Amino acid sequence: MDSPTSKTQSENLSSIQQQVVDFFVDGVRVLGLPRSLGEIYGLLFISQEPLSLDDLVQKLGISKGSVSQGLRTLKTLGAVREAENINDRRTYYEPAIDLKRLVGGFIREQIRPHLDSGKSKLQLLQDTAALTTDPIERAFLNERIERLESWMKRGGQLLPILQKILGQ
């Protein structure tokens, strides 16, 4: 459930870069995302210039596959965008740094889907509970299911508020 965490060391990072990368590695861990995402985003975040896939592979010392997949996920989350650097064949990436966007992407990709699937599971649950014959038990079940519904509802209400508070 927990773990010692630290294990990053690239010859190629300055002390600051290393610290920032570690910072984000911890950050994404809390969010349940793989460490490579934290490494990639962290390095982009603390770089003045956009970086290419190869830059990231070199500086972080992780595989091309990881970086490729990591960038894809980060793009989906809206945490990274392609820079328009015209004069090079390869693509350069820069980080999205406004919190609103980051939080929005995370909610959209990681929270909403679970909330939604939860809600549909609750539907089924209600149907199943209705089959219970013992009235005492059925009453108990319904009460609990109602509580779950109220939790989900609050969760749903929370998200926009969250975004509002964090969005500047």
Place this chain on the structure above:
Amino acid sequence: MDSPTSKTQSENLSSIQQQVVDFFVDGVRVLGLPRSLGEIYGLLFISQEPLSLDDLVQKLGISKGSVSQGLRTLKTLGAVREAENINDRRTYYEPAIDLKRLVGGFIREQIRPHLDSGKSKLQLLQDTAALTTDPIERAFLNERIERLESWMKRGGQLLPILQKILGQ
């Protein structure tokens, strides 16, 4: 990063119990907690009577070790309490079912520590950044670090608001 999830099946659970357990297994997964916690809490949540460690082992078909550790964690999170059932040698457990308490425990145990460690890492970062000689670069680093600080600050502000909204 994702997985099919489903794999619970105990001969000993009613259809409803099974569904609720699955519901919570998914739930704790989102929170980054082990599935056994979801199974245990889920079964307690949908049981009219408090259950003993052995009840949970029997009904869920998981090991005594898992249940013992799971209950400990749930107690730490404030999600489960010991029932005062006097006339039995063993301890019985019942779920905490008010959201305020659950959210509070989760924040206290899982969020705050990370926020705090993040804040101290930022301190170090500032010190390291101050050593940078190139003024342009130092300015850039400081700007980014400031941004991180503002994120952490908002995170800190958010928690009480969260608790307020979710707490009835």
Place this chain on the structure above:
DNA sequence: CCCTCTGTTCAAAAAAACTTGAACAAATCC
């Protein structure tokens, strides 16, 4: 066209996280 360079894919390897179970401690009973 063929060759090189950039990036993607995915099966296999490695690492991380979780669960098991057997040994142990502690409490209670007779």
Place this chain on the structure above:
DNA sequence: GGATTTGTTCAAGTTTTTTTGAACAGAGGG
């Protein structure tokens, strides 16, 4: 105080998740 029951601990085993790397697709370039 010995036997029994309840619960904890933790090393080893298992499962899940992540990373790697080699094969491949596609885009240019010359």
